[in-house]
Amino acid sequence: MNYKLILNIAFHLLRARLKQTIVAAVGVTFSIAMFIALVSFMSGLNEMLDGLMLNRTPHILLYNEVKPSENQPLSLSGDYKRNTNFIRSIKPKDRGKSIYNSMSIIKTLKQDKRIIDVAPKVTASVLFNSGTIEIAGFVNGIDIIAEDTLFKISDYIKEGKVTDLSQNNSIIIGKGLSDKMLLSKGDIIKISTSSGNLASLKIVGISEIGIAEIDNVMSYTSLATAQKLLGQNKSYITDIQINLYDKESAVPLSKEFHTAFNLDAIDYQTANSQFETGSTVRSIISYSVGIVLLIVAGFGIYNILNMMIYEKMDSIAILKATGFSGNDVKWIFISLSIIIGLTGGIFGLVFGYVFSAIIDVIPFETTSLPTVKTYPIDYNIVYYSIGITFALFTTIISGLFPALKASRVDPVEIIRGK
Numbered sequence: 001m002n003y004k005l006i007l008n009i010a011f012h013l014l015r016a017r018l019k020q021t022i023v024a025a026v027g028v029t030f031s032i033a034m035f036i037a038l039v040s041f042m043s044g045l046n047e048m049l050d051g052l053m054l055n056r057t058p059h060i061l062l063y064n065e066v067k068p069s070e071n072q073p074l075s076l077s078g079d080y081k082r083n084t085n086f087i088r089s090i091k092p093k094d095r096g097k098s099i100y101n102s103m104s105i106i107k108t109l110k111q112d113k114r115i116i117d118v119a120p121k122v123t124a125s126v127l128f129n130s131g132t133i134e135i136a137g138f139v140n141g142i143d144i145i146a147e148d149t150l151f152k153i154s155d156y157i158k159e160g161k162v163t164d165l166s167q168n169n170s171i172i173i174g175k176g177l178s179d180k181m182l183l184s185k186g187d188i189i190k191i192s193t194s195s196g197n198l199a200s201l202k203i204v205g206i207s208e209i210g211i212a213e214i215d216n217v218m219s220y221t222s223l224a225t226a227q228k229l230l231g232q233n234k235s236y237i238t239d240i241q242i243n244l245y246d247k248e249s250a251v252p253l254s255k256e257f258h259t260a261f262n263l264d265a266i267d268y269q270t271a272n273s274q275f276e277t278g279s280t281v282r283s284i285i286s287y288s289v290g291i292v293l294l295i296v297a298g299f300g301i302y303n304i305l306n307m308m309i310y311e312k313m314d315s316i317a318i319l320k321a322t323g324f325s326g327n328d329v330k331w332i333f334i335s336l337s338i339i340i341g342l343t344g345g346i347f348g349l350v351f352g353y354v355f356s357a358i359i360d361v362i363p364f365e366t367t368s369l370p371t372v373k374t375y376p377i378d379y380n381i382v383y384y385s386i387g388i389t390f391a392l393f394t395t396i397i398s399g400l401f402p403a404l405k406a407s408r409v410d411p412v413e414i415i416r417g418k
Helices: 003-017 018-054 102-110 144-151 162-166 174-182 225-230 248-263 275-310 312-320 326-360 381-407 411-417
Strands: 060-063 116-131 135-140 157-159 168-176 188-193 198-207 220-222 239-244 264-267
Touching: 003 157, 003 248, 003 326, 018 275, 018 326, 018 381, 060 248, 102 116, 102 239, 116 144, 116 174, 116 225, 135 144, 135 174, 135 225, 144 162, 144 239, 162 198, 162 220, 168 174, 168 188, 174 326, 188 225, 198 220, 198 225, 220 225, 239 248, 248 264, 275 381, 312 326, 326 381
Parallel strands: 135 220, 168 198
Antiparallel strands: 060 239, 060 264, 116 135, 116 188, 116 239, 157 198, 168 220, 188 198
């Protein structure tokens, strides 16, 4: 088979039907450009939302959950082990939120090479008081350096710095809380705990995560201040937050740590299952729309090549009469579709990148997402590879059926008809 001659004939046929060829190539270009722009935008949006989730959620959280004891004293007794026991009005026993032997557990976890770092935390429900206003909320006592390293909370501090929490009796409150209580940086806020402890803390910063339910009730202070507020010693820890090098291993590792330390453990996927579902649905929609666009472009190429065969029956008959086999004719028309797909695909990649870049600079400012300034775009080369591969696949399949039809043309019947 003379590939050079076949390509030469294919180019001549394309030039003879230049307008139709351009229309087919433009269809492929538009489809790939829209596919890349759509998938890049949707993936960027998913990454942004996942980032918001992961910036607040540890890969694994160890804590003591308030729940009734699984084994009642009666069930532990050997005398009644074989009997059927009916127990009514069981009262839950408060084990306390504090993690027993927390310092030893944190030391062990920090030595685990699968773990990036560990951030201990103290959480407490409190009442914020300012004048006559009293609002229920939460105080998070954090290890300042570890918390900022793992969860980038400094990105959400609108006023002040997270390192200011190293000052004694200092606090960073949410934007919603500051608006409701008319408080600003430098003011004093009074806090009371459920046990009756009272404290006056200086506001050193205002945070805004962008979720009203959190900004209206959440605040940050140092571990030492939170422990002092609750009247507890330095070993009092209610949560141990863990981030992993391989976050996909969070599920099995949470079970491992639950067994090893006898603590309740939850992984980030379980804690944020609704976010995972939303990301999956958005990705499916974007890929589905992009693939439909490419299939539609493929039908356009199929129709154009079909029409070309009917119009070029004389040329096909002459080619076969002069010694070209049916396989040669088939490859001429497959070459036509490959040339259209490759040309349209290359331009599609270029325009897809251009459209993505344009979307990337469009301003997108909202109070619910303070860290986002423009629409998110993910410039992953995988999307470009998928686009050009699927374009070539679609155009080859679209050209294959007309090519097979052309290869079966009987030159004698065509010449006799003429």
